[in-house]
Amino acid sequence: MNRIASLSILLMGQNAIAQERPNVIIIYADDLGYGDLQCYGAKNVETPNVNKLASQGLLFHNVYACAATSTPSRYSLLTGEYAWRKPGTDVAAGNAGMIIRPEQFTLADVFKSQGYATGAIGKWHLGLGDKTGTQDWNAPLAASLGDLGFDYHYIMAATADRVPCVFIENGQVANWDATAPIQVSYEQNFPGEPTGKNNPELLYNLKPSVGHDMSIVNGISRIGYMKGGGKALWKDENIADSISAHAIEFLTCHKNEPFFLYLCTNDVHVPRFPHQRFRGKNKMGLRGEAIMQFDWTVGQITDALDRLGLRENTLIILTSDNGPVVDDGYQDQAEELLNGHKPAGELRGYKYSVYEGGTKVPAIVSWPGKLAKTGVSETLISQIDWMRSLATLISARMPKGAAPDSQNHIKALLGEDDDRDYVIGLAQDHTLSLRTKDWKYVEPSKGPASLSWAPGVETGYKNEDQLFDMAHGDEYRNVAADHPHETALLKSLLQKERK
Ligand code: NG6
Ligand code: CA
16 A cells, blocks of 8 residues: 555544554654754754654654743643643743643543553653642652553653752652652752752762752752752763663553653753763764764664564654753853754744744654655644644544644644644743744734843844744744734734634
């Protein structure tokens, strides 16, 4: 059967789709930019495993994360609801209560409802437990991913630069150490505990440039205070290895049944501190090595699928939670060593921005023999739609009210042209943008033009309407005054969405 024929069977009727029951893996990178992969034009770093995935599948030029930072972007992907509709979805502290509530129907529930085994491995950053600051980290957490449809979970509570610096497996600290009970606070230090601010001599691995000067774990100071942890504390250089080992274990355990794996790497977020075997291997230093380590992780997963005979029946979606940033608060020389590398490619702006660099992300889909085409896709896609699209793929029904902003665009993910009418992007200060295939509108904002904590990021906040001609890829010249009709139209679409 040729590819088009197999796709049309796939999209024809519910039964035909259900028979497919492919495994689905979302590989969600952190802060990986549109220009950071070799297959997207990066020159200073080799990414052979990702390149291979792209060359056998689809490489997208117009995929958008829902937000320019992690928590709101992940919230939207997993719930199909725009984060800007839901208060409390900004970048979460490590002791935030669980942001998605157990009664919400999630992407994991979609798969679970169809009998899939579901797993979440790696960075979480959507809160844990009942209520912010009240967690007992020395006992099973009161609420965790098991309440959101994930059968198995092995996660970092927030980010590597936020305490607690431990992995949490199925709602309990992994390798919990009875001799070193864990305490966490985002308000005050624990008496006698060193901090990056007071004890810079203890920072033997990495020093902060902005913030990140509270508790010290593994010779790196973080955001927030923690005490204890003992043998449960992670070593940053082993995080990618732990994530990939647990992912391979999950694949192996579930090789005989359909599974969904939400695999979130810590790479290439700060603190960038990859394993020794990558050190000194890239001229861009730690940030380049973190990209190599990300690529290595991808290779670990695809090799495991090959070994297990699962490659053919597994749909892999690789993407990023938001755009790239170079200096994000540690002295890792990322800026000095760029050597001409452009993390966001030719896009304007970075992580946090309302411009393309904030939310346009690399995206690759691979499903051997099942895509309508391979090569490049220009289709306009938002991650907000993946929940309903994947539900359609596996014939899952969703309860009324679930995934309110998510549309079915499975055809787009599998290689047909199926543009979304428009995608909405959320910048760090809550400024929204709306982009159609031809135009991009940015609403007026009172936010600052640059950020004190991330020098080098152009936010794009301006106290006026901005309109850009995306048909000609020009996000530099504001043409709102020349095109009042388009400006008004896009502005009113955005206002309507907001209601
Ligand atoms: C910022 C952090 C930054 C990063 C970001 C969240 C400082 C100075 N900066 O506040 O390092 O952690 O939050 O990134 O603390 S995200 O990708 O998880 O959204
Ligand atoms: Ca991120």
